[in-house]
Amino acid sequence: MLRVESLSKTFGKGSTNEKIALNEVNLSLQEGEFVTIIGGNGAGKSTLLNCISGVYEIDEGRIILDSKDVTSDPEYKRSRHIGRVFQDPLKGTAHDMTIEENLAIAFAKGKSVGLQSGVTKKDTTLFKERLELLDLGLENRIKQKVGLLSGGQRQALTLLMATIIKPRLLLLDEHTAALDPTIARKVLGLTHKLVSEEKLCTLMITHNMKASLEYGTRTIMMHGGKIMMDLQGEERKDMTVDRLIEQFEKRSGAELDNDRMLLG
Numbered sequence: 001m002l003r004v005e006s007l008s009k010t011f012g013k014g015s016t017n018e019k020i021a022l023n024e025v026n027l028s029l030q031e032g033e034f035v036t037i038i039g040g041n042g043a044g045k046s047t048l049l050n051c052i053s054g055v056y057e058i059d060e061g062r063i064i065l066d067s068k069d070v071t072s073d074p075e076y077k078r079s080r081h082i083g084r085v086f087q088d089p090l091k092g093t094a095h096d097m098t099i100e101e102n103l104a105i106a107f108a109k110g111k112s113v114g115l116q117s118g119v120t121k122k123d124t125t126l127f128k129e130r131l132e133l134l135d136l137g138l139e140n141r142i143k144q145k146v147g148l149l150s151g152g153q154r155q156a157l158t159l160l161m162a163t164i165i166k167p168r169l170l171l172l173d174e175h176t177a178a179l180d181p182t183i184a185r186k187v188l189g190l191t192h193k194l195v196s197e198e199k200l201c202t203l204m205i206t207h208n209m210k211a212s213l214e215y216g217t218r219t220i221m222m223h224g225g226k227i228m229m230d231l232q233g234e235e236r237k238d239m240t241v242d243r244l245i246e247q248f249e250k251r252s253g254a255e256l257d258n259d260r261m262l263l264g
């Protein structure tokens with residue numbers, strides 16, 4: 001499904017600020033796999049997602065999506081197959097457009113140019129059905145501007161927009177980090193529901209170690225631009241947050257420096 005081969009990315013090459021963000025990273029994801037990503041500050045988590053989605057050009061390696069080498073495809077081309085949700089609830093939606101208009105834009109992504117003929121009755125019915133899944137009552141507010149929604153409601157809507165046309169890959173970059181804990185749990189629950197119902201191949205960065213083990217089917221831990229732990233199956237089932245921290249410090253020889261992770 002997704003294959004990342006020997007992926008390397010260095011920022012500020014040759015300058016005094018040179019920083020190796022990714023160092024020969026290898027990662028393979030099977031169909032429907034839901035992988036959570038954790039790691040200390042500057043471990044390379046966001047850079048990995050930015051390289052996969054085409055935001056950053058890579059220095060070396062290959063990115064294969066659905067057996068197709070997309071390494072040199074620009075971001076806009078990859079975005080047809082990749083859904084993304086960011087940390088900032090303001091980022092994924094247009095605040096002065098209605099819920100319905102926002103969903104229509106996301107829905108148009110799957111249609112050919114020339115077939116984007118505004119919102120039909122059928123579309124509205126579908127949007128309402130999808131909104132009902134959120135259980136936030138948004139299906140009764142589709143003519144309201146998105147700017148009126150709370151951060152959690154906007155993030156839930158963004159998630160729906162990223163998945164309304166089933167993406168081949170869903171990338172979530174700490175998409176619940178800016179929400180208060182109760183809403184964050186709700187959006188995480190919703191993520192789990194959408195991802196498992198649609199069997200979406202997903203990479204989710206989280207600072208919450210508990211959530212990293214609770215959600216998804218596999219957990220990878222990054223450190224210094226490398227994947228230093230890849231937990232699956234029984235090993236993951238038996239893992240606890242305390243043991244995860246212990247393992248991290250043992251394998252990396254460093255203390256976990258991500259306060260949000262330790263407090264989460």
Ligand SMILES: Nc1ncnc2c1ncn2[C@@H]1O[C@H](COP(=O)(O)OP(=O)(O)OP(=O)(O)O)[C@@H](O)[C@H]1O
Pocket residue numbers: 011012019020021039040041042043044045046047048
């Ligand atoms: N656009 C950029 N220009 C220069 N350096 C960058 C850029 N983006 C990331 N870096 C550097 O690359 C390294 C990896 O950053 P990245 O954002 O991927 O880490 P992260 O694991 O997501 O960290 P955090 O949990 O703190 O967000 C860091 O040292 C960071 O400072």
